[in-house]
Amino acid sequence: xxxxxxxxxxxxxxDEGVEFLFGYPGGAVLHLYDALFHQEDVKHILVRHxxxxxxxxxxYARATGKPGVVLVTSGPGATNxxxxxxxAYMDSIPMVIISGQVSTPVIGSDAFQEVDMIGITRPCVxxxxxxxxxxxxxxxxxxxxHIATTxxxxxxxxxxxxxxxxxxxxxxxxxxKKITMRSYNPxxxxxxxxxxxxxxxxxxxxxxxxxAGGGVIxxxxxKELIKLAQTLGYPITLTLMGLGAYPATDKQFVGMxxxxxxxxxxxAMHESDVIIAIGARFDDRVTGRLTEFCPYAKIIHIDxxxxxxxxxxxxxIPIVGEVKSVLKDMLELIKDSEIKxxxxxxxxxxxxxxxWRDVQCLEYDRNSGLIKPQYVIxxxxxxxxxxxxxxxxxxxxxxxxxxxxxxxxxxxxxxxGGLGTMGFGLPAAIGVKLAYPELDVACVTGEASxxxxxxxxxxxxxxxxxxxxxxxxxxxxxxxxxxxEFSYESRYSHSYMDTIPDFxxxxxxxxxxxxxIDKPEEVRSALEQAFALKDRTVFLDIITDRTExxxxxxxxxxxxxxxxxxxxLGTSTDRELA
Amino acid sequence: xxxxxxxxIENEAGALSRVAGLFSARGYNIESLTVAPTEDPSLSRMTxxxxxxxxxxxxxxxxxxxxxxxxxxxxxxxxxxVERELMLxxxxxxQETREEIKRTTDIFRGNIIDVTAHSYVVEMTGPxxxxxxxxxxxxxxxxxEVVRSGTTGISRGEKGLHL
Numbered sequence: 001x002x003x004x005x006x007x008x009x010x011x012x013x014x015d016e017g018v019e020f021l022f023g024y025p026g027g028a029v030l031h032l033y034d035a036l037f038h039q040e041d042v043k044h045i046l047v048r049h050x051x052x053x054x055x056x057x058x059x060y061a062r063a064t065g066k067p068g069v070v071l072v073t074s075g076p077g078a079t080n081x082x083x084x085x086x087x088a089y090m091d092s093i094p095m096v097i098i099s100g101q102v103s104t105p106v107i108g109s110d111a112f113q114e115v116d117m118i119g120i121t122r123p124c125v126x127x128x129x130x131x132x133x134x135x136x137x138x139x140x141x142x143x144x145x146h147i148a149t150t151x152x153x154x155x156x157x158x159x160x161x162x163x164x165x166x167x168x169x170x171x172x173x174x175x176x177k178k179i180t181m182r183s184y185n186p187x188x189x190x191x192x193x194x195x196x197x198x199x200x201x202x203x204x205x206x207x208x209x210x211x212a213g214g215g216v217i218x219x220x221x222x223k224e225l226i227k228l229a230q231t232l233g234y235p236i237t238l239t240l241m242g243l244g245a246y247p248a249t250d251k252q253f254v255g256m257x258x259x260x261x262x263x264x265x266x267x268a269m270h271e272s273d274v275i276i277a278i279g280a281r282f283d284d285r286v287t288g289r290l291t292e293f294c295p296y297a298k299i300i301h302i303d304x305x306x307x308x309x310x311x312x313x314x315x316x317i318p319i320v321g322e323v324k325s326v327l328k329d330m331l332e333l334i335k336d337s338e339i340k341x342x343x344x345x346x347x348x349x350x351x352x353x354x355x356w357r358d359v360q361c362l363e364y365d366r367n368s369g370l371i372k373p374q375y376v377i378x379x380x381x382x383x384x385x386x387x388x389x390x391x392x393x394x395x396x397x398x399x400x401x402x403x404x405x406x407x408x409x410x411x412x413x414x415x416x417g418g419l420g421t422m423g424f425g426l427p428a429a430i431g432v433k434l435a436y437p438e439l440d441v442a443c444v445t446g447e448a449s450x451x452x453x454x455x456x457x458x459x460x461x462x463x464x465x466x467x468x469x470x471x472x473x474x475x476x477x478x479x480x481x482x483x484x485e486f487s488y489e490s491r492y493s494h495s496y497m498d499t500i501p502d503f504x505x506x507x508x509x510x511x512x513x514x515x516x517i518d519k520p521e522e523v524r525s526a527l528e529q530a531f532a533l534k535d536r537t538v539f540l541d542i543i544t545d546r547t548e549x550x551x552x553x554x555x556x557x558x559x560x561x562x563x564x565x566x567x568x569l570g571t572s573t574d575r576e577l578a
Numbered sequence: 579x580x581x582x583x584x585x586x587i588e589n590e591a592g593a594l595s596r597v598a599g600l601f602s603a604r605g606y607n608i609e610s611l612t613v614a615p616t617e618d619p620s621l622s623r624m625t626x627x628x629x630x631x632x633x634x635x636x637x638x639x640x641x642x643x644x645x646x647x648x649x650x651x652x653x654x655x656x657x658x659x660v661e662r663e664l665m666l667x668x669x670x671x672x673q674e675t676r677e678e679i680k681r682t683t684d685i686f687r688g689n690i691i692d693v694t695a696h697s698y699v700v701e702m703t704g705p706x707x708x709x710x711x712x713x714x715x716x717x718x719x720x721x722x723e724v725v726r727s728g729t730t731g732i733s734r735g736e737k738g739l740h741l
Contacts, residue, residue: 118592123603127646130591147646182741183588183649307640310633 003173005134005165006035009098012141013042015175018069020045020060020434022053026073027113028100031165045434045463048455050077052427054084055453058093059428062414063389064435065220067094067148074100075113078159079120083421085155086124090418091241092218094153096144097125103163104132117159126154134164134171142176151186152305153218186304190321190329198276198300198317199333205274206345207296207352208234211257214241214417215279215303216323217410222246224327225278231334232341235353237265239280240402241417248406249386254353255362258286259554260399263361264353266552266560269294271352276300279323282313283418292559302326361552361565362403370545371520373397373472376527377404380442380470383527388440389414389432393425393449396478397470399550401444423452426469430456433465440468440531447473447500447541457510460537468530469539471503474546482549486564487556507539518543580609581635582654582661582731585624586739588647589615593622596645606630606638610663610728621649621741625730652739654731661731665709666691667700668722675720686712697722705729 003011009032013021022045025033036044047053050072057068068088072081078099088095102111118130127147129140137160144156202208210232216225222245229236229252236246237257246253255262257269266288269275275297280286287293293313301308301315302323309318319326364374377400380388390405391414392398398415407413414432416424429443450471460467472478480495507514513536517526523542530538551566558564587593594613601608609627616623628638635653642648654661669679679698683690688702702712706729713724733739 119595122592122596122599181646184646305644307637307644311637 001173002170004031004035004167004170005137005160006031006167008134008137008173009141009160009165010035010039010042011173012138012175013069014039016067016141016145018042019066020057021069021071022047022057022060022431023071024050024053024073024077026075026077026100028074028102028162029071029077029165031162031167032071032098032100032160034167035165044071046459047427048458049453050080051084051423052453052456052459054081054088054095054097055421055424055427056431056434057095058084058088059391059414059431060435061088061093061095062091063411063432065411067096067145068431070095070097072097072099073113074102074117075115077113078115078117082120082124085121085157087416087419087421087424088155089124089126091214091416092153093155094148095155096141096148097155097157099157099159101130101159101161104161105163107161117157121157124155125157126152128157128159130159131161131164134169137164138173138175139179142179143181146179146181147184151184152215152308187306187320188322188325190302190319190326192329194317194319195326195329196333198319199330199337200339201274201298201300201317202232202276203334203337203339203341205234206342207268207272207349208232208274208276209268209272210234210236210276210278211239211269211280212236212242212245212278213239213280216242216245219279219304219323221279221323221327222410224324224331227331228327228334231331233346235268235350237261237269239283239286239417240415242280243402243413244407244410247408249408254357256402257560258283259288260403260550260552263359263552263563263565264356266554266563267356268353270560272297274298274300276302277315278302278327279304281308282311284312287313288554288562289557289559292561294560359565361563364548364566368545369520371518371523371542373400373474373544373548374404375520376470376472376523376542376544377401377444379524379527380444381405383524383531384440384442388412388442389436391415391425391428391432391441391443393443393445393452394420394422395446395449395480396474396482396548396550397444397446397449397472399479400472403550422449425449426453426456426467427459429467429469430460430463430465433467434463442468442470444470444472446478447471447475447503448477448497451501454506457507457512457537457539461511464535466533466535466537469537471539471541472544473500473503473541474544474548475500476546478548479550485549503539503541507537512537512539514539514541516541516543579631579635580627580629580655582659582729583626583628583639583642583651584654584731584739585626585642585651586616586649586741587622587624588649589620589622590647593647594624596647597624597626597642600641600645601628604637604641606634612728612730618741623739625728627729649741650739652733654733658734659731660734661705661729662703663706663709663729664727665702665712666725667702667713667716669698669700669716670720670722671696671698679716679720682712682715686715688712
């Protein structure tokens with residue numbers, strides 16, 4: 001089969017089983033778009049801004065586990081994609097981004113729409129390639145998918161100059177079935193000796209805690225994680241990226257940890273004597289002040305990426321390997337181990353945790369007469385029966401969604417954790433809805449975030465992706481305002497806009513349904529109405545209490561046991577309370 | 579502490595900038611860096627001298643290993659090794675100083691590889707501190723320019739860094 005470069009790219013995508021290609025055409029990719037015109041296997045989703053193409057593909061990958069694929073043109077198309085690429089990189093999402101480039105003879109001459117895409121994306125990709133020869137195209141794309149989806153996943157950019165896709169130059173096509181690279185062989189199995197040591201430490205713990213993150217979801221290790229937690233009977237906390245890896249409604253779950261985690265999760269981390277970190281990376285939003293991080297604990301750390309281990313926190317037993325495989329090995333060893341967990345110590349530990357839980361750190365004022373954002377999320381949970389896929393933007397609403405929507409399944413909570421990219425939520429919801437048309441998809445957002453990719457309402461109409469936008473409209477950049485309240489004596493410097501659009505009219509202008517809600521008693525029925533409109537995108541503009549803050553909170557530079565609570569714990573110190 | 583990291587890396591366009599970019603992005607310091615293709619033209623060998631405590635060096639080697647183009651690396655300082663650097667020094671000469679500079683060059687086992695009426699170019703190899711010593715043995719006023727290759731090195735014994 002003789003194909004042109006453009007046809008080769010399309011054929012490679014077919015051979016990879018790519019379902020959706022999120023993109024936007026332009027000069028340098030016209031040959032490629034022409035090749036796309038003649039087929040229907042790979043469905044192209046035309047976004048309204050390249051950043052959204054990457055977010056949609058990224059969320060598709062997060063929800064399905066399959067790589068997200070993007071096609072953008074050179075120059076501004078490529079640079080617009082960079083925020084999306086960095087977002088995916090920070091959260092280790094498998095993606096292949098194909099960018100057009102000016103023709104090889106003019107590379108480096110400041111040609112029209114030329115940027116050094118390889119140079120620009122180098123710090124925010126797992127790897128990138130510039131294809132200089134059409135004969136290398138198929139193999140390069142195979143490598144890109146291989147690298148993106150194996151080991152610690154991540155985005156891979158393939159930059160393709162226009163002349164490489166020239167329809168006049170045809171070469172025999174063969175897509176490699178497998179690829180081996182001498183310089184890239186990610187670990188799979190964990191070291192047996194280390195796993196054995198870890199099991200011994202884990203079983204002899206007095207005050208253990210399981211701390212699991214997004215790696216469990218990315219590595220499809222949630223079944224093994226549940227088995228481990230339930231076999232041991234230990235408390236488990238999850239990171240923002242890990243939510244759903246363990247059922248949040250289970251009694252062993254003590255909530256999310258970190259800056260806006262629960263009091264009980266952070267206190268349990270602080271007081272624990274053994275921590276097993278699984279597919280989590282000790283992010284600064286999780287650890288708080290490092291010098292006071294888990295002062296009494298020995299730490300086991302399982303991660304596929306050796307560079308994640310001992311990066312910020314010293315670890316006693318590092319295990320490099322795939323979470324799923326390592327947990328399986330651990331479960332085997334636990335079954336056969338002569339050491340058993342200590343029921344007495346464990347009972348005392350759970351009693352202690354129950355006391356921390358009694359603080360009820362997530363309680364809020366339910367009688368204010370105003371719409372509380374927490375209440376909206378609780379109602380969203382009830383209306384969707386806890387079974388929606390929830391995407392979010394970045395800010396207070398993101399934290400409220402993480403705190404008040406208990407996720408029982410993995411890949412149901414889609415948010416930009418590492419980079420914290422405002423504008424992620426709506427394109428993400430579209431990508432998810434394309435993957436799972438039968439599921440309810442809600443985008444929890446705020447009036448500031450939603451405006452960063454609002455143009456995607458148009459994409460939602462074109463591809464009939466009826467997502468529900470839950471706009472928690474507090475007329476502030478809520479998280480910025482909260483920090484300004486706490487740390488800058490309420491000097492709300494540029495954290496509000498006084499020209500917020502009429503979102504109802506805006507939604508209608510884009511061909512959707514818009515509903516404004518400003519009374520608490522309307523929230524439930526509006527949500528029910530929105531989700532009942534199965535084939536319409538609905539924009540719920542919900543006017544919330546503008547002074548509400550996210551609690552509890554570990555303020556910058558504080559440690560786990562120094563949480564700021566909505567209601568201060570009187571005069572007793574946290575330890576006395578315990 | 580000073581470390582000499584020796585890297586076998588795919589001889590691809592941009593491989594050097596991946597390494598250099600990693601160091602600047604993560605705030606690691608590079609004292610010197612040399613790179614050239616090996617006997618296998620598909621591979622380059624890079625020698626990178628850096629400083630840092632054990633934690634930093636551990637992160638540096640892990641982050642380097644994470645680069646897709648890096649095939650293998652070792653920290654030469656952890657094993658018996660030899661290290662060399664090449665230096666060329668252009669020195670101002672006068673009738674009175676020529677003999678003295680030649681003698682100093684001989685003592686340091688350097689070679690004079692270019693001579694004009696008013697200058698020498700001295701070529702010298704050795705560990706970096708020997709080159710430092712030579713430079714300080716020549717009066718600063720007389721030095722026109724100094725160019726150094728940066729350290730390169732190899733482990734002692736039969737074992738080597740190869741595929």
